[in-house]
Amino acid sequence: MITPAFELTQDPDFLTIKIRVPYAKASEFDIYFEGEDFKFYAKPYFLRLTLPGRIVEDGREKASYNTDEGTFTIQLPKEVPGQYFEGLDMLTSLLAPKKSRSAKPLVEEMAASAELSEENEEEFDWEMEQIPYEESIAPLQHPYGFGNLRSGVFQRLQDELSDVIDIKDPDQTPAEERRRKRLAAEAAKFEPDHYLADFFEDEAIKHLLKYKPWWIDAHKKMTALKGESHQEHDSSAFVVFSEEEREQMRKFTNKSYLLDKRSRHHVYLGLIDILLAYCYEICVNEGDKNVESSWNIRKLSATLCWLESFSSIHDVLVSFGRRVLCYPLYRHFGLVTRAFSDTVMILQLGKAAVLKCLLDIHKIFMESDPAYILNDLFITDYCIWIQKVKAKKLAALCESLQKTTLSKSHMGLELEELEAAAVLVQEEEKALKAAGTVSKQQLLCSESETSDSEESSSTSSSETEGSDSDEQESSTSEDGEINSFQGRLQEERTAPLIDCNGLRQGTGTSMEGGDGKSKVAFQSPTPPGKLVEELEMQIHSAMRLSEQPEGLATAGCISQEQEESPVPKPDRFSEDAAGKGNFLEVSPKPNPLLFLCSTNEDED
Structure with missing residues (x-):
């Protein structure tokens, strides 16, 4: 205290x-x-x-x-x-x-003392230490406030007002140093992630930008009447003060302000800065007041928060834009341009609209502790001063504000570079996702093709194995004698087989059956040279058999009977590629004639 x-x-x-x-x-x-x-x-x-x-x-x-x-x-x-x-x-x-003259009692009731202690806790501590007030003799060199007419206010109130302003010890800080410290604090506070999040995920901000405060309808009515009559109209016809606002104006003390040219310039620029912050607050809260309203206004206005004295309208806009992108909940450049256009509308409506906004700010600060000090430093004086401002000067200020341009490059925060980099990252992520999807599809297709080929090959092999097993079973069931010699004869493919006509049934030759329709195909790994030699030897043997005496006629009769007997069923059947004919693969079986011929040769 x-x-x-x-x-x-x-x-x-x-x-x-x-x-x-x-x-x-x-x-x-x-x-x-x-x-x-x-x-x-x-x-x-x-x-x-x-x-x-x-x-x-x-x-x-x-x-x-x-x-x-x-x-x-x-x-x-x-x-x-x-x-x-x-x-x-x-x-x-x-x-x-005053010193206490009564001694503390030696005995006291505990319950009563507990109640007394609770009462004392609720009461204000009147016994705090006090330091006599001393007037400052040396004049301060760094004024601030409305028109830079105040000084020394924060010399003794710094502890109380640390939550109101950001500058420390403003009475001893020149204006140039305040500006330098403000820019450094804004640069340190700026968060690219927060800005980019609001830049890409802007659904809530788009909703806020649709809100229409009271001055938009008033401005439309004024513009419509100007278009019809081509005359200037008093803004009081579009701006209506409530009874509460009238009571606020009655409480103000009328005073005159002796401002030089430079001070008036600072006052006009400070007014723009305060109105910009107020327009942002109204937009983001859609006209409702909350506990953050006072903080939003004073934090976004460098005039209120840093006791800044601007030199141009462009500096005001840049400062406001930087603070919007650094401090509040919603940090979007669209809110900066929206506050800019709203401030232009308010100034076009005239000093009545400006006064109505200032009265609302005065009420917000009065209900916020300790922001009420800003009313004494700025807002109360603005409310009194604006009522005496000439309409032409306010119109000239509005015209100058309209001619001023503001872009993201003016913020000094590399916003365009951040956005370009973020868009590039998004495109790369999309490309990677697309490539990952394509590769995944290709992998799935290759896996499906591989599985299909494996299934087809397994199916064909299983069918082949099944057909081989079926043919072997049919061969075994139809001819038991062949089944007993099949394994040994398949291993000895070079063994000669002689039919009744004296021709060798070997691989690589074909033979017509009894009906002339069936065809027999043989496969043998025997080289062609040996096959010819064996065939010549068998022909010679067959010729010698024809010259044998009658004792061997029995063998010839047996051979003739086998020739006239029905042709046995083939061992294996399979369709050709066209599916037209049947090929027979005859398993080699012993020919009794072969043994008889060999016996006769030995006897000879």
């Missing part, structure tokens, strides 16, 4: 206490007095005095507040009229708390 500047005077009947509390919230203050005790509280000021005489509350006490000077004047009746209080100029002794 801050001990305010105060002084005490007296007359025979009253003790007068004058307390200077500039920038205090005058609507909320407490005064307590009884006997020799006097206590005063108006945040952030606190004063406790031990008076040299007794005062009394009898209905004659009075209190008044001077808004221009920021002082409370309190008259308190003396308990004994005509009594003279000594030592009223001894301020240090008056600030000292």
Whole structure:
């Protein structure tokens, strides 16, 4: 708490206490007095005095507040009229708390002491340490506030106002250093991820941009009437003040502002900065007020937050744009341009519309603790000053604002490079996803083709194995004798087989059956040269058999009977490629004639 500047005077009947509390919230203050005790509280000021005489509350006490000077004047009746209080100029002794004259009881009831302690916790601690106020002798060189007319405010209120402004020790900080520190703080606060998230996922922001505050309809009506009559119309016809706003204006103290040319320039530019922040707040909250409204306005306005003094309209727009992209919840450049267009509409509507917005800001700050100090520094003076501004000057300010351009490259945050890089990353991710999908499809197709080929090959092999097994079973069931010699004869493919006509049935030759339709195909690994030699030897043997005596006629009869007997069923059947004819694969079987011929040759 801050001990305010105060002084005490007296007359025979009253003790007068004058307390200077500039920038205090005058609507909320407490005064307590009884006997020799006097206590005063108006945040952030606190004063406790031990008076040299007794005062009394009898209905004659009075209190008044001077808004221009920021002082409370309190008259308190003396308990004994005509009594003279000594030592009223001894301020240090008056600030000292009155010492307790009663000893603590040795025995006390615990329940009662517990209740008493709870009551004491709820009460204000009146026994805090106080430091006498001392006026600053050396004039401060770095003013601020409306028109740069204030100084020294934050010298003693810095602890209370640390949540209101960002600049530390503004009384000792030049304007150039404030600007340099502000730019550095904004650059450190900027988060590319947050900005890109709002840039790509902007559904909520598009919804907010559709909101239409009251000045849009008022501006449409004014534009329509201007188009019909081609005359200027008073903006009061489109801007209506509520009773609450009228009461606010009645509470203001009328004053005149002696501003030089440079100060007036700062005031106009500060007005644009404050209106931009207000338009952003109205847009993102869709006209509703919440606990963040005060923070949004003062945080986005460098005039309020950094006590900035701008030199051009372009600097104002750049500062506002940077702060929108660094601090609030929604950080989108579309909100910057929307606030810009709304501010132009408000200025075109005239000073009545500007005053209505300033009154709303004044109310928001008054309901926010400790942002009410900004009303004393800026907003109250703006509300009084704007009512005396000439309409032509406000129109010229609006025209200059319309001619000013603002782009992302002006922000100094490399927004366009960030967006281009983010778009490139998105395209690469899409390309990778597409390539991954194609490769996955190709992999699936190749796997399916491989599985199909494996299935077909397994099917064909199984069919082949099945057909071979079926043919072997049919061969075995039809001819038991062949089945007994089949394994050995297949291994010895070179063994000669002689039919009844004396021709060798070997591989690589064909033979017509008894009906002339069936064909027999043989396959043999025997080389062609050996086959010819074996064939010649068998022919010679057959010729010798024809010259044998009658004793061997039996063999010839047996051979003839075998020739006239029906042709046995072939061992294996399979269709040719065209499916027209049947090929026979005859398993080699022993020919009894072969053995007979061999026996006769031995006998010869």
